[in-house]
Amino acid sequence: MWWDGGDRAITAREKATIEEHGPSCYAIPLLPAQAVDPADPWRGLYLPARMPAPSEYGDLTHPDIPLWPDDREDALDKLVHAQGFDFHIVAGDFTEAAMDDDDELYWEELRAWNPEAPEGEWRLAWKGDTEDGPYAWFVRPMALRPEPVTPPAQGIDLRAISMESAPRDGTMLRLLVQFTDHATEDTDGAAWTIGANNHDRDGEDVWKFTGWCWAHDHFTEGKGTPVGWLPLIDGQRDAAPGVGK
Structure with missing residues (x-):
């Protein structure tokens, strides 16, 4: 330049x-x-002050828009991307009468049209008529792309439910246990494991759950007292009153 x-x-x-x-x-x-400011993501390009005056029909073309060297009429999005810019197209919302007229009324609305930029830091690069109607092109440095938003993790709510409501029909559950031996975590507090109570079938109100043998590194029966529970899978939530509430 x-x-x-x-x-x-x-x-x-x-x-x-x-x-x-x-x-x-x-x-x-x-x-x-x-000299271009190295901290400027626009690198001095697409300055609004450098946009030429519109043509008699209302067309606008910024001088920084790249062109194919052989003047072919292919899409310019690849060239704009090669410049380091994102490319966004906005359609003109003209009146039905203007679209049907395709003459003076159409050009009058094109001259009056002030395209609204997308949300964010975009600059107008082109406005004009195409075979598909009025359109405008906006550009933005790829360096100004917003950070992607990571959706919240979808998983089981780990807030334990009171053991008073825990099923005792042999259903496998997640159990929060205050271990006295063979704890699943190397901690002094309660730890999660899996287990069940078969009272409704055999009459014995006994909780059996998985533990860990730290001496020989293998699963074994845990010892302790369950202090809370959760369904093992999401499909069992309906049977768990108050889950996630």
């Missing part, structure tokens, strides 16, 4: 045209562009 010595920046194509036709095109010498 080069400057014409005044307030207007010119593209390399404009510079080549000027040099081809001689210095008579400009009364002042061409100066290299000012």
Whole structure:
């Protein structure tokens, strides 16, 4: 990018045209562009102040929009991405009469249309007519993409339910146990494990649950007192009053 010595920046194509036709095109010498601030994610491109005046039809084209070297009319999104910018298209919301007219009323609305930028730091790069109607293009440095939002983890609520409501029909449950031996965690507090109580079938109100033998590194029967419980899987939540509440 080069400057014409005044307030207007010119593209390399404009510079080549000027040099081809001689210095008579400009009364002042061409100066290299000012150094780009390395902290500027826009790198000095797509400045709104450099947007030329609209055409008689209302078209706007920013000089920083890249063009294919062979002037092909392919989509420009790949070139804009190569510049390091995201590309967003906005359709014009014209009146039905203007869309049907496709003449003076249409161009009148195009001239009056001020496209609204998407949410975030976007700059207008182009506005005009296409085969599919009025559209505008906005660009934003990829460096300004918002941080992705990580959805909250979907899992079982680990707030234990009182043992008074725990099923005693042999259903396997998650049990919060105050271990006296073979604890599943190397901690002084209660730890989670799995187990069941078969009282409704055999009449014995005894909780049996998994423990860990720390001496020989294998599962074994745990010893202690269950102090809370949760369903083993989400499908059992309906049988657990107060889960997650």
